[in-house]
Amino acid sequence: MSTSQGPGRGVEVRHLRAFLAVAEEGGFTRAAARLRVSQPVVSRTLAALESRLGVRLVDRSTHHLALTPEGAVFRDKAALAVSAFDDAVTPGRPRPRPLRLGHAWSALGPYTTPLLRTWQQRCPRTPLELLRIDDRTAGLARGEVDAAVLRGPVDTPGIVTEVLYTEGRVAAVAADGPLAARASLSLADLTAGAVVLNTVSGTTTLGLWPPDDRPAATLTVANTDDWLTAIAAGRGAGVSGSSTAGMHPHAGVAYRPLEDAPPLPVLLARRDGPAHPALAELLSLAREIVTWDGE
Structure with a gap:
């Protein structure tokens, strides 16, 4: 050719x-x-x-x-x-390449397993690979994946997003600390100590708090594993989407609902331009899966 x-x-x-x-x-x-x-x-x-x-x-x-x-x-x-x-x-022997779906830490939360299982049933000839990549676009901007599940606003040029659903936010605190004894927390409850921020792939910033009532200190990490380790060690509290509690349980971390934090949009993102032939099917199935709870 x-x-x-x-x-x-x-x-x-x-x-x-x-x-x-x-x-x-x-x-x-x-x-x-x-x-x-x-x-x-x-x-x-x-x-x-x-x-x-x-x-x-x-x-x-x-x-x-x-x-x-x-x-x-x-x-x-x-x-x-x-x-x-x-x-x-090679007629009769098509070899479709895998469809790569990136995510930074919690994929589609409770919808992840239904998505993977249903895809395998409906599209057995096209493997769906779920890849965790620790950056803000989960490898999409670098061309490492065909689509990505992202959270929060995304303003990277050349990336098109669609909101699939929103999820509540939770506070992640040391399991043996005083805040873990509470049934729920507010953003103000976290301001007395440090807040652990994942500045590479996370969505939480100090902008989540009012300018006059922000945390006393911050600790920055580069991925979810280090984020959990720091919180379990009592070095600070964290804020994340509610799906993190189910996708990343940790013996040293307690998750508590945040009463006053705005919901977090969960997006399915793709690059603007030519796409994997099966991407349209993935978009359609993702929309279908997230509506099942409402039926």
């Missing part, structure tokens, strides 16, 4: 396969092992693809290899092209 003129001239399926392997494996070494070629071959093939397209697809300047915005868009186009090619040359 190649083009005869203009940008993209000379692009072949092997170029696309190399790019997709690098994007999906997150590095040249694993991509080379997957393709059963040497690392220099993968690097040269990707460089040739970028040269022929006239655009940089992979950011090699960071310790963690990431797709450029152009690479994230091109990934879906490349996957569709390779899938179409494979279907054409």
Whole structure:
């Protein structure tokens, strides 16, 4: 497969396969092992693809290899092209690539298992992979996933969101601390001590409190595991969506409803542009699943 003129001239399926392997494996070494070629071959093939397209697809300047915005868009186009090619040359043996659904910490809460089970029943030929990725867009902006479950407002350019439902917020406090003895709490109850903030993938900020009644101190962490550990150790309290209580139980942490905190919107997000062929089915099923409680 190649083009005869203009940008993209000379692009072949092997170029696309190399790019997709690098994007999906997150590095040249694993991509080379997957393709059963040497690392220099993968690097040269990707460089040739970028040269022929006239655009940089992979950011090699960071310790963690990431797709450029152009690479994230091109990934879906490349996957569709390779899938179409494979279907054409192996009729009757379609090999749909997995649909990757990212999340930062609690996926769809109580709807997660029903979604995965129903998807397996209805779409057995397309695997649905649930991936936890600790960043604000759960890997969506970097092209690591096809869609993502996110919470709170998302203003990242190029990402389209849909509110599936809202959930209440809870306070997470040390299980052996005085606040754990209360049936419910208010935001003001948390201001006397420190509040633990996950600044990488969390949604809670000091803006949740009135300017004149904010917590005395903050402790910042980078993921949910460290957030739970700090709270269990009595280093501060935390605030999260109610699904966190069910998805992340911890012997040292007690979850209590927050009476006066605004609800947290739960979003299904995708990139604006070409998408995985099964994404529309995922959107439809997610909408269906979250309405079951109301029937």
